[in-house]
Amino acid sequence: MCGIVGYIGYRDAYPIVIKGLHRLEYRGYDSAGVALIDKDIKVYKKAGKVSDLEEFVKGVNLHGTIGMGHTRWATHGAPSDRNSHPHSSGDRRLTIIHNGIIENYAVIKEALLAKGHVFLSDTDTEVLIHLVEDIQKETGLDIREAVRVALNKVIGAYAIVIMSSDEPDQLIAARKGSPLVIGVGEGEYFVASDATPIVEYTKNVIYLNDNEIAYIRRDDLLIKNIDNTVQTPYIHELDLKLEMLEKGGYDHFMLKEIYEQPRSIRDCMRGRIYPKIGKVQLGGIKEYTDKLKNVDRILIVACGTSWHAGLVGEYLIEEYARVPVEVEYASEFRYRNPIITERDLVIAISQSGETADTMAAIELAKEKGATIFGVCNVVGASIPRITHAGVYTHAGPEIGVASTKAFTAQVTVLTLIAFYIAQQRGTITQSKLIELLTQLNEIPELVEKALQSNDHVKEIAAKFKDSRNCLFLGRGSSFPVALEGALKLKEISYIHAEGYPAAEMKHGPIALIDEEMPVVFIATKHSSYEKVISNIQEVKARGGKVIAIVTEGDTDVKAMADYVIEIPQTDEAFVPLLATIPLQLISYHIAVMRGCNVDQPRNLAKSVTVE
Ligand code: M6R
Secondary structure, three states: OOEEEEEEOOOOHHHHHHHHHHHHHHHOOOEEEEEEEEOEEEEEEEEOOHHHHHHHOOOOOOOOOEEEEEEEOOOOOOOOOOOOOOEEOOOOOEEEEEEEEEOOHHHHHHHHHHOOOOOOOOOHHHHHHHHHHHHHHHHOOOHHHHHHHHHHHOOEEEEEEEEEOOOOOOEEEEEEEOOOEEEEOOOOEEEEOOOOOOOOOOOEEEEOOOOEEEEEEOOEEEEEEOOOOEOOOOOEEOOOOHHHHOOOOOOOHHHHHHHOHHHHHHHHHOOOEEOOOOEEOOHHHHHHHHHHHHOOEEEEEEOHHHHHHHHHHHHHHHHHHOOOEEEEEHHHHHHHOOOOOOOEEEEEEEOOOOOHHHHHHHHHHHHOOOEEEEEEOOOOOHHHHHOOEEEEOOOOOOOOOOOOHHHHHHHHHHHHHHHHHHHHHOOOOHHHHHHHHHHHHHHHHHHHHHHOOHHHHHHHHHHHOOOOEEEEEEOOOHHHHHHHHHHHHHHHHOOEEEEEEHHHHHHOHHHHOOOOOEEEEEOOOOOOHHHHHHHHHHHHHOOOEEEEEEEOOOOHHHHHOOEEEEEOOOOHHHHHHHHHHHHHHHHHHHHHHOOOOOOOOOOOOOOOOOO
16 A cells, blocks of 8 residues: 655665655555654655655755655545655654554544644544654653554554654564565665565565564664564565566566566466476465365455456366355455355465455454465565465566556466366366366467567557547456456556456447447457357447457458457467457557556555555
8 A cells, every 4th residue: 555665774765765665656656755864853755756755855965874765545634745654743753654554543543632632634644653652751661662552552554664863773663464574684674565675785584474563773673572572583585686676678567567477477387387297286285185175165355356367267166176166356255244164265366465355354264264375476475474375476576556467377376276176176187187288388478479469459559549438348267357458448548448248248238339439359269259259240230349359360250340359279268368468458558648657547556455
């Protein structure tokens, strides 16, 4: 949701903090701020992007070897200068940056107002720092203890960093429900919402656990639990390269990430499939083989694009492993008293591994005794820590807010899970598995081929860039691909788009069809091909403009569609991995032509850590 970064060491803090904020800007970009300690604390903050903040502080003397910064996605209080972080205590001694939500802030605020505290913003964060101030005043505790006591009083999720001018050579960081990583250098420490601002300086990181507080000095790090017990941190080595965080010559991260898919899908399969002998190996879930053999039902929980990947997974798992699957919006799941038993398996899918709704769904399913698997991209994120087992997607950092390579990597992992379960349950023959894995192994090359349609897709995009609406239709596992195509278009180009099962069109949406309406069909030569052709004819009969994603060499659809985009021939099981590519490209080009901010669409944030 928000991005936070902190530095304490021997270098100038501001350049590190501001660069870190740029790296974290995908998490939120409606306002930004920095605080630096140089004898006392100086705070600079501004509504707008990190670049607006940079402009704002131009010419200011920004000295200090301890600093922190924040880039915000508004929850409490509209985006504005005064609601931007950092926030300070009434006496200005204390300053905080915060990612998350303090749920009981209103009650605390009321009590503090009664004691004479004056608030300058509408945020829950300012309440927290006033609470620390108040505790210090009332009890005389030092800042370390006062923060700990305050955190015991708040309900909600937080990742925070606090500075105090009373102890100006220290940062205090804490987490509960929102991620926080500490980078360990020589005589310096870094704190951030994820490792991207840190990797440039050190590969050694500590992922703070929930309810932990870190007291950080230049040459000393002490981590305690919120109940005051000392913790022994584990130092991980980052498997992240700087070039993964840069655009690498592309105009946008989204385009770079679209083009990375041959590599990311290959990485996702590496060491997991053995086509020659027809074997899938998934180390992360192998301890649960017995569970998989006897599982009654699989529930998939996820949000947004990850939910669409889950729908593809449903088709594949039911088809090959013959286990009933239900796919749930994580945000709805917990509010309808779902029936879950110990015999159920829940698969939570999340690129970021931090989505609050998905985490809440996991907690609920866990309480009811289900086994939980995670399918996540970000290593060390919260979801992989709260699930029983899981499979990482290994897509590499996804910076563009619109998910692209994360989706195809999720679909790839779910394909592997479907085959793995099928293998355990004996619902697939060895020869079929050999045949499927041989084709799956070729998918990275076929994705590369699908990407070659880019110029043609761009020409088609130019024809439809001014459309006000768009329909995406598909059947079977191409239906979730249609949903994903529609989501991509609306989130980055702000064109209203809907995804529908092609056959459902005649039950309502067909009323929308006229000469102004582009309809994108996924019409590959597979089980529903003839039926989809009928649906195309229904649209053409009403004057709609048809753009069809077809199998290479198709002539039937070509004869009736206004535009066709070919994708290589593959087994039906793998069509989602190929058909998605032109849909991503079409949205990308339309958004660029409309002058939209492709990587940071309005109102969105990469990981939604509030419910
Ligand atoms: O990190 P997650 O996969 O849990 O995020 C879920 C959704 O917020 C996300 O997929 C969102 O819909 C995409 N950014 C859309 O492109």
